Amino acid sequence: MFKNLLIALALISVVACGSKPRVNLEEQTGLGLKPTTQHEVIAKEVSNLLENFSYKRVPMGDSLSNIVFDNLVKGMDQGRNYLLQSDIDEFQKYKTSISQDFKAGDLSSSFFMFNRYIERYIQSLNYALEAIDANHDFTKDESYNSFREKLPYFKTEAELKDQWRKRAKYDLLNLRLTAADSAKSDDAKNKETLRSRYNNLISQIKKTNANDAFQLIMTSLTDAVDPHTTYYNPAFAQAFNENMSNTLEGIGASLQMENEMVTIKQIIAGGPAFKDKTLHINDRIIAVGQGESGEFEDIIGWRIDAAVAKIKGKKGTTVRLKILPAGAELSSTPRIVKLTREKIVLAEESAKREIKTVKGEDGKEYRIGVINLPKFYIDFDAVRRGDKDYKSTTRDVRLLLDSLKQDGVDAVLMDLRNNGGGSLQEAIELTGLFIDRGPVVQVRDTRNRVQVDSDEENGVSWDGPFGVIINRFSASASEIFAGAIQDYGRGVVLGSTSYGKGTVQNAVDMSRFISATNKLLIKAAGESDADTPTGAPQFGQINITMGKFYRINGSSTQHKGVTPDVVFPTQYSAEKFGESSEPSALPWDQIKPSNFTQVGNLKTINSQLEEIHKARMAKSPAYEFLLEDIAEFNKNETIPAVSLNEATLKAEREKNRIKNRERINKQLSFMGKPLWKEGQPQPKLEYDFVLEESANVLTDFIRLKNK
Template identity: 40%
Template structure:
């Protein structure tokens, strides 16, 4: 009781201080307050986290201090708005945020957020004022562009100096890109105005989620609170499907714009919606009035458009080709189940020359370990599953007689643990895949119990720093079994298991929604007893490291669980790669030493790492122009090489998919008798685009989509080298019967 009285007294004092500091204009801004149900949700979340989390941690004064620091960091990660004086103002509640949660009084975290919003408005207003005067670019100044690890600035005067340099850098980037002073002022003023517009759209649910995440992530990095809408989006991401019309939307200048139309969806089949169309209004059914959505948050528009399967939604559309004052059209669409195929597993075949022979390498790209849990529970035989999709693709690759298979898990952040186990089962006969240790030290072994393999030929797995969790379970198991060659860079290092815990079970009625916890409940271990925690999976053949372990990966978290080990599970390796790996690595090193593209990539990585380490950019125009000229010269040199007609004699060749060969032939036919631009040319020019000083939504939608398309089509140097490595493996296995019997002892025709 005494703590609660103190908390109320502290809040009253802070309100007086904050109120005294609020300018007249800022005082008129909307002040967000906690909503009914949020305090109860916080209490129930704390009870679950303190009792059921793998790293059970009491909610006490020590935890309050961690929440305090993480909450301020979550609001202002780059330290561009709060000063140290602002933090000092709230120091009195540093050990009282635990009482705010247990006492069901969230006024303090909301007061902190409202102070943040005030500071945000003040800083942006100052930035817009700076645009009235032209910066002096002859001075020898520099700007620290990454401030995540910087100290909080001590005063408003220092903050103004920081923003002066930030605005100066924004101006200089546009100036170097060729914009005149008026164009620069207009662009930046609109940019800063949009910052404020977006910040004003934050709601009570957003603030509550930020605060509760500060608590959850103070326990351990991969524990999160998901508000009702975030929980729904997480579920959609896992099952790769939703019920809607099949449009990808984007906010541009307060308008909701169609960014993509999903083929085969209601929107796609109707032929009435095009990329670039503006959605001005939505009626959720036939009877509801049209609701104007100009200026709405994109997730609010999406929520209005989504609805039950076979129901109708009406849209007020301004066609992209109608112009600003063009005629609106109203269209009706019947919602259907939409599969997010872009995130599904996909295959391709790359052919590599090996002397006089040609090696066909099947590549399966898997962006995430997805599964439609609800459809599976209902017994739907066609439920969406990563393993089911990969098994189907493997069957197709076998029919197309590939020599080796590469599973591309780059930037696959994980997903379903059961999918990781089942996917491993496609490449081993039977046996343990991963071990789990719960908070009470009980160890369970997850095993593949299905006899046989979907693919018994040679195998490779491509990983990078973005390969995490389920990706690491799969890669580690393949490595421990000696089943395939792991290629790439050390993975993320996330060795923990999460589950979703719905808080609505504690709600007193169906109208109250408390959200969900994504909570760590176990740590997983390799079948050899080690863990991927912190260290990740170390590849057998290493490619250049793109990421920075200080800023990305498990080791970058200050409260990550430590590396440890347990007893290995009983398993029998299916292959022995110790003799072939040195041979593959030797050929790899010899090849990349002569590969100009690979050397360019290594140079780029070294340059990025140096820039990241320096963390400073000059604000002197002469120096920046010199740097820009150097970069453009390098880009032109590479463009000349990449577009050379003699390039690519040894490059893997992408073979056409028999299923859509006809469509590709039709789309490749030149229009009006003129040769279509080479995809290779478009890819190179897109990949080598120089800095235009603009942000994504400041470019035209067409330009942005073209750039993304070009980037996807650009040469993938690391994938090409991984394919070469697997082609080398095929060559060794076909010429050395004894080695083939060790690498693939179960494949009787491995040497044929």
């Protein structure tokens, strides 16, 4: 035992040797967080995996270090509200060596940068606290910009201090204007509210631990390699795996921190947000209220876990959210959304059907069966148990197709919008319901070996007119299915270009790569694993890219996605959303096509469908609304500065309020519904233009096919 301890202590000194002398973290102010021996070992092993076993195999060199450095700085202070230019200048000495340091197990430079950020964060909030009681002149014409990503870093502490004076002034003004009667707003109460808010933010940041820092640091490394390779520390790994396999209690949305705001990144089918239909991807949650009348708490700048804790809750309880819609200016009046929390069973994200009766251009009525598929699912546990009645996408859709045939539909639409993927095997088998045997997808691995996955089952479940709707958030398995339908000429693909995720990830427990010697080393360091949740992988988990998908025509779905045959405009541009917006994304390429036979050649008919669609859109008020929404969404590339003049800001908000009401009433009028009157709650607009027009296109498809 004594001999093993000596070996372990000797190994500690080896791990401590990096490519250059380490930063002395003991001399730091603030929290002074330091990496553990376990962090150092994991950093080395992750670096080794990325260099030698991932699909991309990126060397830990100067080029990668530049990207890792930029990722880390952006991850800490994306809005440039905390760090000074002098901090960035001081960090520059790590810019070309940080990935090599990771490879050597040296995290001192990255922890030094993180600690400086924490120090500046606390300093900034203290400046804001000081500014609360300042003599603010709300008649003065000045502005506040909360998101400064494209602006220079502050040159002096005086500039930083002035930014946070403006932040306090804006927050006080916002509290005054959002009071039920701004003329009777209680300034003393507002100051106390703000003081409590800032102290809460300081309290939250002081709870940051070394594992939190390590997670951010490792994300800066994995994101530099490719956007879908991710290391999760033990707590994050447990949360990821639970969310993939069990249940969630809350509003049913995946949340992410962007620009210090909690941003909706996915809406889970079947959950409260999905059913309510008033929340959308990239909406920002800026405040949370509990129950029917609980006071709103501002969550801008909060840790994501603290914010999520406020939003989640027990089944049956009510939560109210203040929402800034995607693309809306900071000065806009937030929309309030009230939701009842539910237990969301992920396995219940099942396919559903409806029938739409549509009048075609020829005056005839057509019945279009619509199948909404939120994800590609299968009950793996039931399969492992040998349950012959296990639940899966293909089984459910086959039953839905049978019922639609019995109801006499003329065509079927598969709606894959916002379907982020799921089971690859289900994508293959679902394709088999519409083709009679044949290849569906090709997969190339890290050794350049190509495997062709095929539908082996004879016969089809639906051989009639068929369409598939996709959008920018249709990804992975959705793209495989839509691409196969398009390549076979089996149906028309409608909507907007898909996400472009054509890579395959394996989730691997990091304990597989930690040697017995290194485990002894970690144990000898005497580090506590108190922060590791029970049942979580002790050394975390890496989801690593190990392959790439290709369509049967040889084209990769990676980066470019699937381009529809009939294209609808979208506010989610390729430059800002999807795989092509990720700097480290793997490129598009081609391999040899599979040996397959087309069901039909739809090239001519698709061109005709596009022409008829465009002619119909030229006369459509709904299409005009869609184009207006897109223009509004893309109006500002960044969050603009907000006026700190009370009269000006109040006038801007009133103008936005009137504009919003007029626009909603214009849509209500088009839909033949009562107008939204003053004092009434904002009505929900559930008209789905893309679905309605896709059904129209299918009636055109039927008519042209029958000529």
